[in-house]
Amino acid sequence: MKEVTQKMREIAKELLEKNEVEYVVGWEKGTFWYQSPPCFVRRAEEVERLVWDEFCINNLAKYLLDFKHLEGKIALFVKGCDSRGIIRLLQDNQIRRDRVVLVGIPCKGMKDVTEAAKLEEEKPEKLPLAAKCQECRYPNPLVYDYLIGEEVVATAGQEDRFSDVAELEAMSPDERYEYWVGHYDRCIRCFACRNVCPACNCRECCFDLAEPRWLGKRVVRSENQFFAITRAMHVAGRCTECGECERVCPMNIPIMKLNKKIIKDINELFGPYDAGVDLEDKPPLGKYNPDDPDQFM
Amino acid sequence: MKTIKKAKIAELLDKIAAEQTIFAPVAVEGVTRFARWGQHKGDLYLEGNSLLPPKDLLFPQTEKMYSYHVKGMTAAVDEVATTAEPQIIFGIRPCDVKSLEMLDDVFLTKGYVDEFYKSRRDNTLLVALGCRKPEPTCFCTSWGIDPAQAPGADVNAFDLGEELGFEARTEAGQKFLDAYTQFFSEASSSAPKAEECTLKVDPEGITEKLQKMFEYSLWDELYHKCLGCGICTYVCPTCHCFDIQSENRGDQGFKFRCWDSCMFSEYTRMAGGHNPRPSKKERLRNRFLHKLQYFPERYNKFACVGCGRCLSKCPVNMDITRLIDRVKEVKLDE
Ligand code: SF4
Ligand code: SF4
Ligand code: SF4
Ligand code: SF4
Ligand code: SF4
Numbered sequence: 001m002k003e004v005t006q007k008m009r010e011i012a013k014e015l016l017e018k019n020e021v022e023y024v025v026g027w028e029k030g031t032f033w034y035q036s037p038p039c040f041v042r043r044a045e046e047v048e049r050l051v052w053d054e055f056c057i058n059n060l061a062k063y064l065l066d067f068k069h070l071e072g073k074i075a076l077f078v079k080g081c082d083s084r085g086i087i088r089l090l091q092d093n094q095i096r097r098d099r100v101v102l103v104g105i106p107c108k109g110m111k112d113v114t115e116a117a118k119l120e121e122e123k124p125e126k127l128p129l130a131a132k133c134q135e136c137r138y139p140n141p142l143v144y145d146y147l148i149g150e151e152v153v154a155t156a157g158q159e160d161r162f163s164d165v166a167e168l169e170a171m172s173p174d175e176r177y178e179y180w181v182g183h184y185d186r187c188i189r190c191f192a193c194r195n196v197c198p199a200c201n202c203r204e205c206c207f208d209l210a211e212p213r214w215l216g217k218r219v220v221r222s223e224n225q226f227f228a229i230t231r232a233m234h235v236a237g238r239c240t241e242c243g244e245c246e247r248v249c250p251m252n253i254p255i256m257k258l259n260k261k262i263i264k265d266i267n268e269l270f271g272p273y274d275a276g277v278d279l280e281d282k283p284p285l286g287k288y289n290p291d292d293p294d295q296f297m
Numbered sequence: 298m299k300t301i302k303k304a305k306i307a308e309l310l311d312k313i314a315a316e317q318t319i320f321a322p323v324a325v326e327g328v329t330r331f332a333r334w335g336q337h338k339g340d341l342y343l344e345g346n347s348l349l350p351p352k353d354l355l356f357p358q359t360e361k362m363y364s365y366h367v368k369g370m371t372a373a374v375d376e377v378a379t380t381a382e383p384q385i386i387f388g389i390r391p392c393d394v395k396s397l398e399m400l401d402d403v404f405l406t407k408g409y410v411d412e413f414y415k416s417r418r419d420n421t422l423l424v425a426l427g428c429r430k431p432e433p434t435c436f437c438t439s440w441g442i443d444p445a446q447a448p449g450a451d452v453n454a455f456d457l458g459e460e461l462g463f464e465a466r467t468e469a470g471q472k473f474l475d476a477y478t479q480f481f482s483e484a485s486s487s488a489p490k491a492e493e494c495t496l497k498v499d500p501e502g503i504t505e506k507l508q509k510m511f512e513y514s515l516w517d518e519l520y521h522k523c524l525g526c527g528i529c530t531y532v533c534p535t536c537h538c539f540d541i542q543s544e545n546r547g548d549q550g551f552k553f554r555c556w557d558s559c560m561f562s563e564y565t566r567m568a569g570g571h572n573p574r575p576s577k578k579e580r581l582r583n584r585f586l587h588k589l590q591y592f593p594e595r596y597n598k599f600a601c602v603g604c605g606r607c608l609s610k611c612p613v614n615m616d617i618t619r620l621i622d623r624v625k626e627v628k629l630d631e
Contacts, residue, residue, distance in 0.1 A: 030614035030616070031496075031608060031614060031616045031618070031619060032433065035614045037522060037613045037614035037615075038521075038522040038613055039522065040518075040521040040522065058612070058613065062524075063521070063522075066521070066577075117433070117609070183326070186325075186326065186328060188349075188358065188527070188531050189527070190526050190527035190528045190531050190558075191526050191527060191561070192524060192526035192527070192528050192612060195524040195525055195526045196524055196526075196612060208561075208562055208563050210563060210566070213542075216542075216544060217359075217540060217542050217555045218359045218542075218544070218553060218555055219358045219359045219555060219556075220359060247612070248524075248526070248528075248612035250328075250348065250528050250531075250532060250610045251328055252326055252327035252328050
């Protein structure tokens with residue numbers, strides 16, 4: 001990891017010194033040893049802030065939306081999941097490929113921060129992989145200009161990718177209803193799940209509109225349900241499974257289970273599809289095909 | 298001091314819940330928060346502070362204010378929210394008790410009394426639980442709070458190891474202890490001391506410094522990583538912003554208020570679409586300035602009690618203690 005960190009700093013320094021980019025977005029050490037939050041480096045003298053370790057869990061892709069109107073270019077470090085987010089944004093014409101410099105880093109998986117906070121000592125090796133990394137199928141960046149480090153082999157248990165969904169599907173409709181209202185009754189509507197999500201990239205989100213106010217501001221069961229279902233359907237076919245929504249949710253709502261159910265349905269209806277993997281392969285719900293099955297109608 | 302074995306607390310709570318409304322911290326689905334005892338799911342959680350403060354018991358996230366109907370050219374108010382029922386909050390920590398001073402300032406002073414808040418506040422009995430060992434994210438001692446002592450509570454409980462000890466601080470607190478006297482033993486133990494917080498910050502002079510830093514470049518460096526979500530403000534025991542809206546169906550409807558957050562894009566967005574805080578930069582600056590400058594200017598105290606919830610739950614580790622450190626490092630040319 002030291003070598004990767006070293007290399008990150010070298011590349012960042014060069015890009016900034018040659019004025020090729022205005023910002024380099026990466027990770028730096030946070031308040032505690034188990035935190036490596038995003039950081040924005042503007043000057044070559046500051047590249048020492050950049051680090052690569054087991055806690056660089058934040059997906060940086062979403063930040064590109066904040067720089068849509070930047071004159072110059074921006075450099076971004078990308079893990080496998082970040083790179084899928086980038087491909088999604090490219091597909092939606094949210095960013096131009098020639099405006100970003102991507103530095104790929106193959107990822108061995110990030111560690112579980114909640115567990116880390118419980119440890120009394122600094123022992124990253126004692127920690128399990130973060131939930132979102134346990135099922136990662138694309139740990140290697142899929143789009144990049146530079147690549148640091150060796151490619152890694154995805155080891156996650158692919159077979160049982162939808163085991164959670166099978167549990168859901170085994171429930172009766174009433175049980176399923178109880179399950180989801182039970183979880184979404186906890187939602188405090190902080191919108192962190194939406195704000196961190198690279199598939200949520202509408203210029204104006206329907207949940208923020210005052211007129212018409214689609215989502216009422218009361219935090220009650222009916223509005224929370226509307227929020228949960230609408231968000232799940234808005235990212236259908238575009239969710240890259242980066243797991244950020246579930247990771248940031250302060251209320252521990254199993255958002256990925258909902259996303260996975262929809263991914264599984266889409267795979268069954270339209271054939272296997274992984275969002276953010278192939279730039280040319282448009283999302284099934286984002287393209288027109290006269291042979292579409294019409295099970296929805 | 299009156300003591301009770303920790304193993305007996307659930308029984309005590311059951312007994313109280315059979316007669317009164319009592320809220321206690323519980324852990325449900327990985328979230329710790331205050332829940333109504335007797336109707337709660339999950340286990341009693343007394344090991345640390347709860348993820349959500351009990352703020353919503355005094356200032357609910359969604360609160361109906363009044364309902365109305367319209368008939369032809371006339372409109373009438375049908376029903377105004379009634380007064381709150383008495384409630385007990387058990388296990389509230391000293392930082393959160395302290396935060397009620399800030400809410401009291403906002404809702405009860407400076408010429409306007411918020412009847413909704415007042416009614417709940419007047420009907421709430423606080424049974425606080427002092428802390429022995431602050432969590433790594435706690436920094437209440439930096440704000441002059443003693444983690445073991447909750448001066449604003451009716452009863453102060455202490456962790457004595459195998460037992461909890463209780464001391465009344467008010468008359469109402471004494472009455473509460475007397476009512477359940479059969480559960481307690483008398484012991485001569487004295488209140489245990491708490492360890493010092495490991496996370497520290499020195500707020501000395503921060504307000505005066507910030508008064509000169511509204512346009513300072515620090516904000517440009519800080520805001521980029523912020524997601525503009527509401528976590529930091531919704532988990533904060535002192536944040537108190539709300540929005541007032543109505544729900545209408547046909548010729549009737551009701552007004553309600555609900556929490557709002559200065560980190561949201563619609564906060565302060567005006568009818569014509571103009572927003573004086575157009576980006577995350579101005580929003581982040583507002584949150585910190587409100588806590589560290591505007592609130593002290595108006596009420597002579599900071600709007601932070603060092604509970605550490607914001608810095609532990611923020612997905613990008615925006616840390617108010619680091620912010621204060623950085624502000625203090627800044628050299629302003631006079
Ligand atoms: S992050 Fe969790 S609590 Fe926040 S809005 Fe999303 S689902 Fe609700
Ligand atoms: S901030 Fe202080 S009072 Fe609050 S939980 Fe931590 S140690 Fe206890
Ligand atoms: S500071 Fe953190 S918790 Fe607060 S809005 Fe920004 S990202 Fe969300
Ligand atoms: S600002 Fe943060 S640490 Fe201070 S009271 Fe609010 S949540 Fe707690
Ligand atoms: S920090 Fe923001 S949300 Fe909190 S009380 Fe102040 S203005 Fe309101």
